[in-house]
Amino acid sequence: MTAKEHAHGADEAQLMALGYAKSFERKMSLWENFALGFTYLSPVVGVYTLFGYALATGGAPMFWSYLLVGIGQFLVCLVFAEIVSQYPIAGGVYPWARRLIGDRWGWMTGWIYLWALATTVAAVAMGAGPYVAVFFGFDPSPQVNTVTAMLIIAASTLLNLAGTRVLAKVAMIGFLCELGGALVVGAWLLTVGREQSLSVLFDTAAVVGEGSYLPAFLAAGLAGIFQYYGFEACGDVAEEVPNPSRAIPRAMRLTIYIGGAAAMFVCLALILAVKDIGAVISGEDTDPVWTILTTNFGETGARVVLLVVLISFMSCVLSLQAAASRLMFSFARDNMLPASKALTRLSATHVPSVALILCGIVPAVIALGGYFLSNAVAVVVSFAAVGIYLAFQMVVFAAISARLRGWKPTGPFNLGGWGVPVTVLAFVYGVSAIVNLAWPRMPDANWYENYAVMLTSAVVVMFGLIVLPFMRQGSRHTAVAGE
Template identity: 45%
Template sequence: MSNATKPGSSVDQSEDARLLALGYRPEFRRVLGLFADFSLGYSYMSPMAGVFALFATAMIAAGPPFFWTMLAVLAGQVFVCLVFAEAASAYPIAGGIYQWARRLGGERWGFLTAWMYLFALVGTGAGIAAGGAPFLAIILDVPVSPQFNALAGISIAMIAILANFAGTRVLAKLTEIGVWAGLIGLGICGGYMLIFGHVQPISILWDNFGRGDGNYTAALFFASLIGVWIFYGFEACGDLAEEVSGASKAVPRAMLLTIVCGGGSALLMTLGLLLAVPDISAAADGSLADPIGAALLQVMGPLGMKLTLVCLLAVVVSAVTSVIASASRLFFSLGRDNMIVGASVLGRLSTRRRQPVAALWATAVTTLLILSIGFVSSNAATQIISFTTTGIYLSFQMVVIVSLIASLRGWRPDGDFRLGASAIVVKSIALLFGVASIINLAWPRTPEAGWLSNWLIVISIGVIMVLGLIQMLTLDMTPSVQTRPEAGSQDACR
């Protein structure tokens, strides 16, 4: 159910008038309501998939107390979500992060933000698809291999791509299926495990079982990456803003629902699974390679475990669908503003279905190309996700910092959601949290692997930024559709 208001309603007319004031002709159909928009964000965050993929790594790093790092990361990310909610309410335009950065920091800052976010976003979709391959292998009871993982990831991505080409209503339905599958997983891994499956005392949440090697602070920072890798995706609610009915009010609400519901789901699932692991010390020292599988098998049996994994696979497909939708709207938004090579094609909608077909093709092709790396790399998913998460957080902070500067210079947003007197405090906390997260993501942790492996994320980010600067010099930065925005309301940092 999309819960969208009828076309031509006063709510949609008001949103179209706001869009015209921001310099764009209303071209999309507003077919998404609050729940459908929330589904995009929740599916993108995919807390169930994140917990299943990263639980064992966090356990080995710091033992069960890694749970508290998730709570800390979620608290920090709430501040970022509040910043985005304000920006999305003031500028409910397709392309989300790019448009917020551009309106608050100018065309060049917006382009660099979008450039980094685009690479990270497409990589995120590919990484999630690749990460779903091992779960599919368990369901089908086939051996895992690089070739199988690559084919499985491509198959997952193809379903998501076809859903996007089928139209906004279809992709909304698929993301809603992901929400319901995630809630079923929450009921099993959170509720059922806590009530019927717990075999460990609550005290294990403070017992590190000897993990940390004498530097437990460093171990906790490494373990906190489970939260850093999971708790984003709420920004996707703003990527399709021009297709949301009552966007200036609905999008901020969808974002806040995503961070609260998605974050709460991840915490509850993690708690339920921690208390249900049959041999917690073996899980902490790594001798129990799949603690979640062991817990599910003991409590649910083989059939229950497979049903849970089917729900998980539905969540993965839904997440990839949401990410591809977001990336295609970013391609479109950049094309509409003459901010990318091929702008004249990427910035168009199909006449009949009002879909950014060329932008969808660009997203589909790049996603499949990235997934093809899996044919030659056995840990493609890990490599892709490590880079893309850092890129996501960097682009997040590029929005936060210009939003903070704008508030310090007196910017007063006119959207339905405003931070008011708390804006500077909220944005300052969001910036501090974001910078700390980026450092944590990029910090070299494997000296034995050599300098290239340790600094690959930083080098990759630097190369992408340089390429972005080079492309920026070749663009005239003259929007093809947009009219000149009014000073004061749009160019807040100029």
Template identity: 45%
Template sequence: MTPTHETPTTPPPSGPVASAEDVELLAALGYEQRFDRKVSLWGNFALGFVYLSPLVGVLSLFAVGLSTAGGPSVFWIVLIGLGQLLVALVFGEIVSQFPLAGGLYQWARRLWNGRYAWFTAWTYICCITIGITSTALFSSDFVASLFGGTAQHPGVASTPLQRLLIAVAVTAVCLVCNSFGTRVLALISKIGLAAELIGIVLVGLYLLLFQRRNPVSIFFHGSSASHPGSYFAAFVAASLVGLFLYYGFEACGEIAEEVPNPARSIPKAMQLTVVVGGLAALLAFAGYALAAPDLEAVLTGSDTNPIPAILQSSVGTVGTKLILLVALTSFIAGVMSQQAAASRIVFSFARDEMFPGARIFSRVTSRYRVPRNALLAVNVAPLLIFVFVYFSPDSLVRIAAFQVLAGYAAFQMVVLAALRMRLKGWRPAGAWSLGRYGFAVNVAALVYGVLAMILLAAPTGDPNASFADRWIALIGFLVVSAVGLVYLLTAKPDRKSTAPEGDALEIAQRLRDRAASAASAERSEA
């Protein structure tokens, strides 16, 4: 067994729960087992699904998509889903060879080097931090409608103070639940998955089959309230419907050291997340659009929160309240999964001595085996942003725009690193592989990702908005990138780390040799 680079710690008498094979693979990659492996394939899929959260995505972006480009905006769910599936396939090959806590950070480190990985992780941590923030804040209107809506006015917009208090409460509840370990995380993720499927599949099918008020042709006739001069520009602007939806599947890999047989199960969980999440979102979007009692008000932008009214007219007051409760469950599960993903990448960062306060943030609690200090740390910035949004309520959409651009940038840094290593001769040697199709999929994923980033960085379509408002996503991304680069070049955190890096070729050969030896031993026994 290859010795690990970590300083050994004294585990409690029972020790971490893990199979000998998983412990051996982790040791071969340079680490010791410190987490319990209690998250099954379905628990891992549930975690990624509630992070991606098609229900939350559709509820948050339904009105935006229809008011921007009308019914055809639904096709962005399909287009972006296919592109993100390519990225998920690339990630599947990487995580199968490197099933390590920290996901994108570890993958970039092994495919390139510590400095490149640091910047990738910095970008991604900023993305997830804003993700926690925006998901908690977007839940406020649904909580307000759940407890304050009436039959006459089912959709209630939360006040700035209510939004602040609800977001803080949701974040605090999720933080407490996450502190009880991966078993609780997996359980709530499964509950969130069930809630998502009930809220999307059952409700979506019911609306499509029994509450259709608008013709299917609305999906083939564009309209634009915000881009009257050019429908093409409106359709491109509506790409946010898909772009904001499809990220979160990478969270399956962030907790790789808490999943049994991760080299095989995590790639499957990622792909299931994208495919099932995309189909569910498509069904929900279509169902709500066809059942809207006043579609014209949504298309013109005069009704910015139409979901409660659609539900009220379709399933009544009691049904609406139940579905809003399901939506709240999805929001909570989504925030929990984002907190878990962010804390694991901070833990992995600190474990490699690449993060300020590394000794503090690399600790794992002895009872529940949770990086509690890292969990607390990733919730500090969201609390500060909650206060900022309280004083500037219109800033939420701008903050979310930066969040998604940063996430896509971090994804493509890993895709680029994988392509670079392939050109140097790397052939992924994990238990799951694309084989001869890997190179073509990698190139296609990179091309798609660059185009997606261009769409996200493009200015908003409102010509009357200020320069900063029109370019807010790109400006935010450049500012965060500049801060990260300044710290990276001045503090040089990568020089303090002795963790393995740039060893994808070496590890691949080692895994192939191990597989060949195992096969030879089996033949000898036979």
């Protein structure tokens, strides 16, 4: 037996000890696993999409939100890395929460996360619409956004159906394009297109004068909060990675290190390249990113940059859909969803084809509704980020609960004596981020828009509690920490 065959045998023995037989092929390397997390986190998509809002709301000092949120999410990442090292099971947050507390908690965690992923896929796919319009010279419109979303979701589904090997390769291509584009554009802007000094990063007076800057900073900080997730996707495909107990914790940390650094670099370059920050804050310049690109690269050069941005959107949707399908597969494998037999069926390319198709249809329906019911869908999509943060903190809380009941992580990646303080700090940070996401900030808007995050979260949680008893009836076995 070769060393590689021995390693694969050890991986399958570990999976068998956790109660599952081999389903997937382990064809995703460490760096491809990292690329999946990086393209899900997608610094280009996150920064470019929310840069105008964050700069107009919090001015240049909003840059520091990326650093603060990055530190908070790194704590969450460490907690997840410790858990996946012991429980390298496909589906990520659902099986982790289930192992740490039990069926009900795990099911609700996965339920919230699954809907958050579906709405995020729709939101990212629709978010590419304005860039497509600019790239091809169309006028941005709901029609363009909807058609773009449909095409991206369809292409993503086809690529995902092609198998793990294709997913890994496309994720790696997306990572190289995105990181390369971010470095090249950022370096050019910092060396040739720079308009501001570093002191602007500390200039709060431009936004609030002599008043408190904290409310503006917290509002602008939503850009950072929306940025730093995706590392958990490395664990969603745990059964497709060799030596997952060691590889996935490393891939998760690399996602935060490299993805976070890239996001901060892109944001810094854009801020320092803005010629008139006051015009952005006052609303005169409503699209500072396009202004910066056309000023520094011309129309043709700006479109080349937009092509990289569109590749980033495509690879982001691909990674999101892959994560959602593995979560759905994991649910169904435990017989906790209707039509579980169909949802666990693997295609000739060893991917859950029915789950993948369903994870394309649901976001497509949400995106299609964006054309007919724009206001209603905007309210639903607002659940995307807070749903992911809720699911994250349910896992972190599960880790705290399990530790209080005597659980001690035994995977190769272990925080040791730092485990308890890191987990508690991660939970405090996560709850604070959720409060910031849900805080009503639009007193002049309709009440349901102002409280959209809380309303959509309540609806998803309540509906989950209603269907939970029916979903658990077919569960094949229980799973608790230390099993």
